[in-house]
């Protein structure tokens with residue numbers, strides 16, 4: 001036991017030390033300043049039943065093989081396993097929680113996260129407990145789920161799953177996690193992991209924050225990332241690594257923009273020619289098994305994976321196998337026909353296109369619908385000129401095109417609903433084309449706060465992807481080559497269309513419900529940060545997404561304002577975000593740096609302005 005004076009000193013150290021877990025901030029969080037150690041043979045129960053976990057599973061080189069038995073999978077599962085595929089049909093709460101416990105403990109014990117970068121220079125020993133001066137241990141972790149999971153827990157519409165949890169850790173070592181759903185248990189276990197550090201002796205793990213009391217729940221139900229796998233292919237393991245990092249940040253929806261005019265990586269067994277011709281290379285495709293394994297991997301981490309086939313524009317890659325369905329494929333100059341090369345749109349009044357989509361959706365949608373509630377039919381940036389080249393239409397007049405587009409959307413959305421999925425579209429469909437949508441449809445806004453205002457004003461449910469804040473590909477320069485002369489002069493210094501770079505502070509400042517009435521705000525289900533991949537491939541992915549998507553994640557989970565109604569502050573957030581970044585790196589994700597080490601080791605004012 002510590003003397004009162006020592007406790008006071010520790011409180012002071014805690015105040016002055018930059019170490020300050022948890023990201024995203026819980027709704028309510030109180031912590032003390034007593035040390036508790038965590039033992040690898042910790043007693044863990046889930047609704048009274050013992051959870052098996054073996055510390056001998058920490059060997060990161062020993063990955064399980066696909067197809068191994070379910071029991072082996074759960075037991076062997078560690079924090080990040082390339083190629084890990086949960087097995088078995090249906091989802092079982094106990095299996096999900098058991099695997100999550102194994103990942104949580106593997107992360108605490110396996111990642112060896114010693115926070116020297118987050119404590120004063122050469123003073124880590126003042127932050128760490130003295131292992132020779134008595135050790136108080138956490139005795140048990142009791143996990144209680146207060147109601148049974150429902151089928152929709154594993155493929156929820158926004159708001160259908162209760163992600164809340166409460167966590168307490170008493171000063172004498174009783175830990176208790178309570179949640180309504182297994183998803184809430186997953187969120188609580190991640191919070192638990194973030195309370196611990198590895199001791200520099202290498203053989204102890206501790207939290208300096210006991211006693212702890214947390215009540216937590218998300219502000220927005222839809223907290224997502226859009227990953228474009230068409231401009232550049234992202235491997236199955238890159239997507240799974242992204243899902244892992246999303247779960248650590250309590251993000252819960254991955255939107256895969258899986259096809260576009262540049263490539264079609266999605267294998268459709270009943271029409272093999274589409275990916276065979278449309279993929280960049282035979283190695284750059286997703287088999288049905290890949291898609292299935294990505295969605296299951298997500299469900300095990302509380303991340304719902306849904307897909308978008310963008311149409312009727314952004315679909316040029318279909319021309320490589322079915323030229324008869326597409327107009328304006330790779331037409332030049334591209335800027336008369338689309339936003340970027342190669343152009344290509346579906347013919348809007350073609351029975352052949354309708355037959356193609358009937359066959360495509362009959363093949364694809366029944367395979368997606370067991371694992372997600374949504375399907376995105378795209379609809380952005382349709383250029384009216386394209387139908388000038390359609391021998392069945394020969395017009396770029398809105399009055400001619402609008403009824404055809406309405407019919408096209410109605411037909412596709414009927415197919416989406418028939419498969420048990422809810423349609424999502426880009427904002428141009430209702431706002432630019434005045435297409436009437438079903439009441440269930442969710443609209444994704446990208447053109448700014450005014451679009452969100454206008455859509456919610458019309459009664460639509462909205463996902464905010466305001467490009468001024470949430471397009472993480474922006475600000476990294478043009479990819480179009482500028483010829484010497486006029487183009488060179490005009491575009492110098494070659495910033496891209498959505499310059500500047502959206503740094504984490506800017507992203508953190510953005511409130512998806514900015515300038516909305518309460519009525520309108522209720523319709524904003526959340527937001528997605530977008531990784532458009534013209535200049536991004538898996539080599540750069542981690543550092544572009546993280547920790548900027550973490551910044552958005554905190555706004556979506558915790559809210560733009562804190563408990564007292566004030567905007568969250570960069571001063572308060574930076575130490576936690578820096579720590580989260582260190583944890584992500586320790587867990588194998590190459591997240592970008594928040595501040596140089598001088599700042600992460602400094603007190604709260606040394607890298608602040610004004611002082």
Ligand SMILES: *[C@@H]1O[C@H](CO)[C@@H](O)[C@H](O)[C@H]1NC(C)=O
Pocket residue numbers: 146164165166178179180215
């Ligand atoms: C968390 O605690 C609050 C306050 O006691 C309670 O209202 C809520 O139901 C608890 N939630 C869970 C998931 O146990």
Ligand SMILES: *[C@@H]1O[C@H](CO)[C@@H](O)[C@H](O)[C@H]1NC(C)=O
Pocket residue numbers: 335336337338383384385
């Ligand atoms: C359509 O093409 C004409 C040239 O024929 C061009 O002037 C116009 O800007 C194009 N419209 C769009 C929306 O790109």
Ligand SMILES: *[C@@H]1O[C@H](CO)[C@@H](O)[C@H](O)[C@H]1NC(C)=O
Pocket residue numbers: 349392393400404
């Ligand atoms: C669309 O196709 C139908 C059937 O071929 C035809 O009757 C109609 O005129 C076409 N509409 C337009 C706007 O071209």
Ligand SMILES: *[C@@H]1O[C@H](CO)[C@@H](O)[C@H](O)[C@H]1NC(C)=O
Pocket residue numbers: 384385396
């Ligand atoms: C329609 O086409 C005409 C002729 O090419 C062009 O002048 C006009 O700008 C086009 N309209 C739109 C909306 O692109």
Ligand SMILES: *[C@@H]1O[C@H](CO)[C@@H](O)[C@H](O)[C@H]1NC(C)=O
Pocket residue numbers: 398399402431432433434
């Ligand atoms: C949609 O409605 C707006 C406002 O009435 C109008 O300005 C616009 O031209 C319409 N767009 C189309 C494609 O009909």
Ligand SMILES: *[C@@H]1O[C@H](CO)[C@@H](O)[C@H](O)[C@H]1NC(C)=O
Pocket residue numbers: 509510511514560567
């Ligand atoms: C809070 O942040 C919003 C943007 O999210 C900004 O418009 C507003 O001015 C800020 N309020 C204060 C008091 O700084």
Ligand SMILES: *[C@@H]1O[C@H](CO)[C@@H](O)[C@H](O)[C@H]1NC(C)=O
Pocket residue numbers: 449450453515
């Ligand atoms: C808020 O929305 C109204 C209505 O769309 C708009 O006129 C106003 O400019 C917006 N305010 C800000 C600060 O963006």
Ligand SMILES: *[C@@H]1O[C@H](CO)[C@@H](O)[C@H](O)[C@H]1NC(C)=O
Pocket residue numbers: 016603604605606
């Ligand atoms: C932070 O460090 C600066 C420079 O060493 C010092 O002047 C200041 O008092 C410190 N502030 C706090 C809050 O510790």
